[in-house]
Amino acid sequence: xxxxxxxxxxxxxxxxxxxxxxxxxxxxxxxxxxxxxxxxxxxxxxxxxxxxxxxxxxxxxxxxxxxxxxxxxxxxxxxxxxxxxxxxxxxxxxxxxxxxxxxxxxxxxxxxxxxxxxxxxxxxxxxxxxxxxxx
Numbered sequence: 001x002x003x004x005x006x007x008x009x010x011x012x013x014x015x016x017x018x019x020x021x022x023x024x025x026x027x028x029x030x031x032x033x034x035x036x037x038x039x040x041x042x043x044x045x046x047x048x049x050x051x052x053x054x055x056x057x058x059x060x061x062x063x064x065x066x067x068x069x070x071x072x073x074x075x076x077x078x079x080x081x082x083x084x085x086x087x088x089x090x091x092x093x094x095x096x097x098x099x100x101x102x103x104x105x106x107x108x109x110x111x112x113x114x115x116x117x118x119x120x121x122x123x124x125x126x127x128x129x130x131x132x133x134x135x
Contacts, residue, residue: 002026002027003052004053005022005029005115005119006054007031008032008054008055009057010061014057018111021111030051035060035064039063039068039072051079053079053082054080055081056081056084057083057085058083058084059085066094069083069097082115083100084104086103102114
């Protein structure tokens with residue numbers, strides 16, 4: 001069974017490009033252009049599969065990557081997260097949120113190597129990370 005990735009990026013072209021790269025490498029990729037929608041889907045478990053990795057942009061309208069991941073960490077602290085941003089200074093905003101930060105441009109080989117590493121490291125984690133609640 002391929003790893004399931006949730007990809008959030010408000011830029012449809014970048015989202016489609018990353019989706020194509022990841023799908024061609026065998027991943028099941030769910031794309032949303034809205035962090036609010038992704039958060040709603042994660043909270044309600046309204047997704048076709050359990051999420052093995054979240055890949056998100058940093059700057060998005062309505063809710064940035066830090067706000068999105070902060071909300072996700074309240075109910076799913078163990079899901080691996082890859083944040084991709086063009087702003088090097090944004091990395092410090094993710095301190096304590098347990099994310100992997102990469103700068104744009106992220107070449108396809110770099111994206112695939114990072115995703116492979118993060119999905120591989122989650123293989124020993126809980127098999128159903130979305131449904132784990134923090135008390």
